[in-house]
Amino acid sequence: MTAVRARRRRGVxxxxxxxxxxxxxxxxxxxxxxQSSSAVDGRVEAAPAPPLxxxxxxxxxxxxxxxxxxxxxxxVWASWCAPCREELPLLVRTAERHDDLELVGLNSNDRPDxxxxxxxxxxxxxxxxxxDPDGRQAVEWGARGLPETFVxxxxxxxVARRSxxxxxxxxxxxxxxxxxx
Amino acid sequence: xxxxxxxxxxxxxxxxxxxLAAFGLWRAQGGDPPSQEQRATAIYESLRCPxxxxxxxxxxxxxxxxxxxxxxxxxxxxxxxxxxxRAWFVDRYGPTVLLSPPLRGFAALVWLLPVAAVVVAxxxxxxxxxxxxxxxxxxxxxxAAPDEHPVNPASGQRWTTAALVAAxxxxxxxxxxxxxGASGAGGASAGASGEETRSGARDPAGVPEPALGxxxxxxxxxxxxxxxxxxxxxxxxxxxxxxAAEDAYRKALxxxxxxxxxxxxxxxxxxxxxxxxxxxxxxxxxLEDAPRTAEAVLxxxxxxxxxxxxxxxxxxxxxxxxxxxxxxxxxxxALLDGGAR
Numbered sequence: 001m002t003a004v005r006a007r008r009r010r011g012v013x014x015x016x017x018x019x020x021x022x023x024x025x026x027x028x029x030x031x032x033x034x035q036s037s038s039a040v041d042g043r044v045e046a047a048p049a050p051p052l053x054x055x056x057x058x059x060x061x062x063x064x065x066x067x068x069x070x071x072x073x074x075x076v077w078a079s080w081c082a083p084c085r086e087e088l089p090l091l092v093r094t095a096e097r098h099d100d101l102e103l104v105g106l107n108s109n110d111r112p113d114x115x116x117x118x119x120x121x122x123x124x125x126x127x128x129x130x131x132d133p134d135g136r137q138a139v140e141w142g143a144r145g146l147p148e149t150f151v152x153x154x155x156x157x158x159v160a161r162r163s164x165x166x167x168x169x170x171x172x173x174x175x176x177x178x179x180x181x
Numbered sequence: 182x183x184x185x186x187x188x189x190x191x192x193x194x195x196x197x198x199x200x201l202a203a204f205g206l207w208r209a210q211g212g213d214p215p216s217q218e219q220r221a222t223a224i225y226e227s228l229r230c231p232x233x234x235x236x237x238x239x240x241x242x243x244x245x246x247x248x249x250x251x252x253x254x255x256x257x258x259x260x261x262x263x264x265x266x267r268a269w270f271v272d273r274y275g276p277t278v279l280l281s282p283p284l285r286g287f288a289a290l291v292w293l294l295p296v297a298a299v300v301v302a303x304x305x306x307x308x309x310x311x312x313x314x315x316x317x318x319x320x321x322x323x324x325a326a327p328d329e330h331p332v333n334p335a336s337g338q339r340w341t342t343a344a345l346v347a348a349x350x351x352x353x354x355x356x357x358x359x360x361x362g363a364s365g366a367g368g369a370s371a372g373a374s375g376e377e378t379r380s381g382a383r384d385p386a387g388v389p390e391p392a393l394g395x396x397x398x399x400x401x402x403x404x405x406x407x408x409x410x411x412x413x414x415x416x417x418x419x420x421x422x423x424x425a426a427e428d429a430y431r432k433a434l435x436x437x438x439x440x441x442x443x444x445x446x447x448x449x450x451x452x453x454x455x456x457x458x459x460x461x462x463x464x465x466x467x468l469e470d471a472p473r474t475a476e477a478v479l480x481x482x483x484x485x486x487x488x489x490x491x492x493x494x495x496x497x498x499x500x501x502x503x504x505x506x507x508x509x510x511x512x513x514x515a516l517l518d519g520g521a522r
Contacts, residue, residue, distance in 0.1 A: 010308065017301055025294045050273075053408050063408050065442050069473055078244075109244035135248025136255070142273035144231035145245060154475075155507060 041164075042174055046157040049074075049150070050140045052104065054130040057116050062104060062128050064152065071178050072102045072152040075166075076138050078110040079118035081146040083165040091149075092124045094171055100180040105129040108138040108146065151175055217257055224253050224266055229280050237280055259395055393420075400429075407437040414446060423450050439470055445477050457484050475504035479513070486516075 052064035052074060064072060075091055077084040088105075095103035107115045107129050119125045132138055141150060144163055151160035151174065160174050215223065225239035230246045238246040238253075249270070256266045270278045396413040403409055414429030427450045433443040444467045451460035464481040467474060482496035497513050504510065 018298070021294055021298045021301065025298075051412065065408070065411075068441065069471070069475075109248060134251055135244055136252050138245065139248045139252045140273065142275075143245065144274070145243075154504065 041162050041170070043160045044158065046153075046159050049152045049156050049158045050137075052106065052130055052137065052141075054132070054137070056129045057107065057112055057119070057131055060128070062130050064104060065156075067102050067104070067152075068156050069154050070100050070102050071154060071175070072104055073175065074104050074106060074141070074150040074152060076106045076108055076141065076143045076146055076148040076150075078108055078146055079114040080110070084147045085118070085122060087147060087149075087165045088119075088122050088124050088127075090168065090171070091166065092127055094175075098176075098179050101175070103127060106132050106137055106141070106143075108132040108143070109135040151178065153178055220263060221250075221254055221257055224257075224263055225250055227267065227280050228253070228270055229278050231274060231278070393417075400432075405436060407433040407440050407443065410436065411440065411443050411446070414443070418446065418450070423454055426450055427454075441467060441471055441474060445474070445480070448477070448480060452480065452484055452487075457488050460484055461488075473503055475500055475507060478503060479507070479509060482513075 049064060053062070055061055064074070073091060073095065075088070077088060091103050095101050105127055110131075110133065112131060112133070115129075115131070116125075119127060119129075130137065138148075141148075147165060149162045149166050150158050153159045159178070162170055162174075222239065226237045228238045228249065230236045230238045230241040230243055230249075232243045232245055233241050238249045253266060256269060261269070267279060393413075393416050396409070396416050399409045400406070400413050410429045410433035414426045414433065417423075417426035417429060427447060430443050430447040430450065433440055434447065437443070444463055448460045448463045448467070451457070451463065461481065461484055464477050464484070467477050468481070471477070478496060478500040482493050482500055485493035485496055494517060497517055500507075501510055501513060501517075
């Protein structure tokens with residue numbers, strides 16, 4: 001009988017060990033899944049903004065560096081991006097309303113003529129943009145998709161970002177508190 | 182059922198098969214150095230497409246994936262190693278951009294746990310089998326067969342057990358070789374660039390660090406672009422080559438004399454090369470044009486303090502007014518409070 005009980009105890013022990021291993025694996029997977037939740041929305045750990053410099057859509061040239069000292073919204077968009085059509089007028093108006101707030105667009109993976117037509121359609125032709133036809137500047141910024149908006153503070157640090165269309169609520173809760181009244 | 186001979190044959194066959202497989206894998210990894218395209222493809226397959234579900238950028242047609250692929254090719258042309266390129270993406274997208282979890286840290290458990298599970302499972306099976314096989318000899322056994330296995334069952338089972346244990350050990354070893362090979366291959370075939378710093382690392386001064394060569398060619402292409410000279414100057418600055426940095430900053434200022442960042446950085450170089458008077462003059466002219474540049478005020482105050490100019494207090498207080506949340510602010514406050522008593 002002792003042999004049987006010993007065997008049973010050993011079997012239980014091994015089963016327990018198996019359960020522990022499985023639990024451990026699930027824990028690790030859970031961690032990984034948590035980290036990979038892609039949509040970021042709001043404040044992030046401040047990090048220096050990547051460079052953003054280049055020709056715009058009308059032969060103009062822009063450099064994010066020149067705007068150091070103001071709060072800048074960097075908005076990644078393209079003419080084929082439907083939510084961009086909705087949010088661009090909101091962004092332009094908000095930036096116009098505040099002296100301390102600037103808007104710079106990053107027109108990524110787009111054709112300049114389509115982009116210009118798009119700007120005309122949403123009444124945003126005067127907007128400052130940097131043209132990024134091969135999307136490499138968007139990758140430099142870690143953009144996961146379009147639209148994506150980054151908030152750069154006066155020191156040139158990215159302090160907030162949003163994946164997806166910006167809303168007035170997001171602007172007032174995340175961006176405007178950073179802006180001088 | 183399983184006899185001693187066929188158990189041994191099974192073991193031998195498994196060993197040979199696994200040795201060949203492991204050898205083949207090793208050759209595939211460590212054979213001829215991979216070409217640029219092979220390296221590129223291997224890197225594509227290790228990077229996650231940010232807008233897809235569990236897809237690499239290798240095949241994804243999403244625009245961001247296309248851009249990421251072209252960035253990978255540019256970084257390869259720049260002379261970065263595979264490790265540096267992956268690190269570049271991790272800097273910008275976080276560790277989740279890597280499709281296979283890293284080998285270090287907590288995530289190493291993802292590799293180790295399945296292996297441990299296999300070892301435990303095999304060990305348990307072996308123990309169970311031995312128990313099942315051990316003949317239960319009782320006094321007064323009436324000649325019934327001790328168990329259902331034929332003559333010499335124990336050694337047949339033992340061979341099979343040994344074969345399976347060897348198989349799992351070799352599978353683990355082969356897997357290890359693949360993993361090691363994957364992280365090592367392509368790392369050795371870096372280009373001419375002898376950079377030791379992590380590619381794309383965010384240095385404290387603020388911007389990711391493109392290859393010096395790329396910046397040099399940028400200024401060669403567009404020598405009239407002040408921004409390009411500034412970027413080159415920054416790169417030299419980061420490598421502590423202040424003479425080259427100063428040269429580049431001055432060229433930027435030749436093109437655009439009121440460039441705010443170039444003036445500030447040149448002033449900083451002057452401070453570090455013991456030319457406080459020149460630095461002060463430059464900072465004052467910068468602040469005339471852009472009085473709210475907090476960092477210029479900070480640098481001016483620092484220089485004044487170094488020179489025992491009593492104006493340093495007022496200057497640093499002005500800095501705190503301009504940017505109370507600046508990372509240097511607490512240090513500056515401590516400095517000011519320290520003397521006030």
